[in-house]
Amino acid sequence: MTRVRRSVSIVVALVLAAGTVSAHGAALRGSSGSLSIPTWLFLATGGGVVGASFLLATFATDRTFVRRSHDHARVLAAVPRVLRTVVAPLVGLLGLLAVLAFGFGAAFDVAPADPQQNLAILVVWVGWWAGYVMTLYLVGNTWPALNPFRTVARTLPSLDRGYPAAWGAWPAVVGLLALVFAEVALPLAEDAAMLAGAITAYGVVTVAGAVVFGVDDWFANADPVARAFDHYGRVAPFARTDDGVVLRVPGAGLVETAAGTARAGGDDGATDRAPLADAGGVAFVVALVFATTYDGFVATPAWRTIAEAVHAPGVPGVLIYAVAYALGFLAFVGVYRWAARSARRTGDTFVAVDELARRFAPPLLAIAAGYHLAHYLGFFVSLSLPLATALAAPTAPPAPELFVLPTFFGGVAITAILVGHLLAVWVAHAIGFEVFPERLQAVRAQYAFVAVMIAYTTLSLWIVSQPTVTPPFL
Amino acid sequence: MTTPQTDVDATDAPASDTATAVPTSVPADATVHECPYCDRPFTREDRVALHVGLQHYDVCTSEEEEAFETAYLAENAEIRRYRLKAAVALIVLYFGLLMVYAVAA
Numbered sequence: 262m263t264r265v266r267r268s269v270s271i272v273v274a275l276v277l278a279a280g281t282v283s284a285h286g287a288a289l290r291g292s293s294g295s296l297s298i299p300t301w302l303f304l305a306t307g308g309g310v311v312g313a314s315f316l317l318a319t320f321a322t323d324r325t326f327v328r329r330s331h332d333h334a335r336v337l338a339a340v341p342r343v344l345r346t347v348v349a350p351l352v353g354l355l356g357l358l359a360v361l362a363f364g365f366g367a368a369f370d371v372a373p374a375d376p377q378q379n380l381a382i383l384v385v386w387v388g389w390w391a392g393y394v395m396t397l398y399l400v401g402n403t404w405p406a407l408n409p410f411r412t413v414a415r416t417l418p419s420l421d422r423g424y425p426a427a428w429g430a431w432p433a434v435v436g437l438l439a440l441v442f443a444e445v446a447l448p449l450a451e452d453a454a455m456l457a458g459a460i461t462a463y464g465v466v467t468v469a470g471a472v473v474f475g476v477d478d479w480f481a482n483a484d485p486v487a488r489a490f491d492h493y494g495r496v497a498p499f500a501r502t503d504d505g506v507v508l509r510v511p512g513a514g515l516v517e518t519a520a521g522t523a524r525a526g527g528d529d530g531a532t533d534r535a536p537l538a539d540a541g542g543v544a545f546v547v548a549l550v551f552a553t554t555y556d557g558f559v560a561t562p563a564w565r566t567i568a569e570a571v572h573a574p575g576v577p578g579v580l581i582y583a584v585a586y587a588l589g590f591l592a593f594v595g596v597y598r599w600a601a602r603s604a605r606r607t608g609d610t611f612v613a614v615d616e617l618a619r620r621f622a623p624p625l626l627a628i629a630a631g632y633h634l635a636h637y638l639g640f641f642v643s644l645s646l647p648l649a650t651a652l653a654a655p656t657a658p659p660a661p662e663l664f665v666l667p668t669f670f671g672g673v674a675i676t677a678i679l680v681g682h683l684l685a686v687w688v689a690h691a692i693g694f695e696v697f698p699e700r701l702q703a704v705r706a707q708y709a710f711v712a713v714m715i716a717y718t719t720l721s722l723w724i725v726s727q728p729t730v731t732p733p734f735l
Numbered sequence: 736m737t738t739p740q741t742d743v744d745a746t747d748a749p750a751s752d753t754a755t756a757v758p759t760s761v762p763a764d765a766t767v768h769e770c771p772y773c774d775r776p777f778t779r780e781d782r783v784a785l786h787v788g789l790q791h792y793d794v795c796t797s798e799e800e801e802a803f804e805t806a807y808l809a810e811n812a813e814i815r816r817y818r819l820k821a822a823v824a825l826i827v828l829y830f831g832l833l834m835v836y837a838v839a840a
Binding site: 297298299302305306309312313316317319320322324609610611612613614615616696697698699700701702704 | 757758759760761765767776777778779781782783785786789790810813814817818821824825828829832835836839840
């Protein structure tokens, strides 16, 4: 999304120069200008809020109360079958076809090439990656019904080789890291044809995987997009089950995920199994958090300074990005492992480190959701106008205009990050109570996880408070 | 702790299948207290009592029920002390930030 933000900023600069609209697509990033306190104090306050919320959560030691906070769910009516099996797949297929047509069309001059007018770019980045993903964690996961690649794979004959259990979630980890790196390193938000090419490549791999290993197994385990969306859906208040749609407290799905009793979230029985059953599943959650951070980090002035210093002696730009990417991911995994080991010590328990890492991973999803909202809400709102005009007149949209964001949008970003962390603190508290028989043991086991959350809040708030610059050498 | 029923395995105990299937790793030199129903190892005897009361309440003996209640009440006393410390930490955090704001902003 760095590319998208950058192109938005460029358009904004042009529009500003023309003096027509004073919009600011990267308003989230520009919010630091309005802060009247020093940055370090702003960061310390953010960390302090998370720490204070942990201290407050320790006062909730009534097991019945903690359990009720996540055990309460109401079953609503089932999703109409026609909506789930006909309408949604058709919408997904139509969307994919439109994206491919307008993406490749841009290369042959039959579709607008301007990123702010091209339907493919607007639908993918604004409609899908920003807007639709928000509905996943704010409402519920609808991707299994909508996913066009799933629809295509279902119509094809399956070879039904059993999915190798040893692979677990690792193909999804590799896939997610590859997709995010491609998004950062390639101009996928400017070049519509390249975007369509990337979607085609992803589609071929995905459909082939689903044909070889079975649709349900592939999308439940190895597909990075389906897995990420399934995880986001676990934060949401609604979930589809065999009994109907369940309404639950936001975050309750995360406690269930940790316990391994999560209800089937998908279209089938394949998601019945615990999604974080292996180390790969934990690595995937960490990768999800890391990917968003990296995406924001490479657009900060600090990264520009570092990259330029390393680039000076002649190191290729892409290599700098790749090494920072790999090191960053390993650092995130390492810090999380440290927290899990530390939890075993402070919690004075025999529960295995792997198990602690697995149990306390779901709260990170609330953090990832909050961070996504912080990054993309302003982006989505300001670009929803070009998206709407492109949808209304796809072949000849009028000159792009952006919604002007009110200044309080910077506050929305900060609030989203903090709310995500607060939810994570509470979910971790509830998970601790499920794992440990002694209540203080549950509290003490969370020390390292809370420390990591405080550090991560500080890092995220710092990135959000920095002005957005164009990542160099790309 | 006595083992009243040896034929009860973890899968027979309702609502305990997930909580008792917790993978553990025990250091070689550690003192282990095992749950008589699901064999989950614990570092302390009172934690076994708490665990049995929470996870195997429907199958446990009346002595175990009593041990659970004793352990639970003992926990409450310790929690009260912990809450005091947490309250102090909260106050220090709040007023600390307040002071910093007064000076820096």
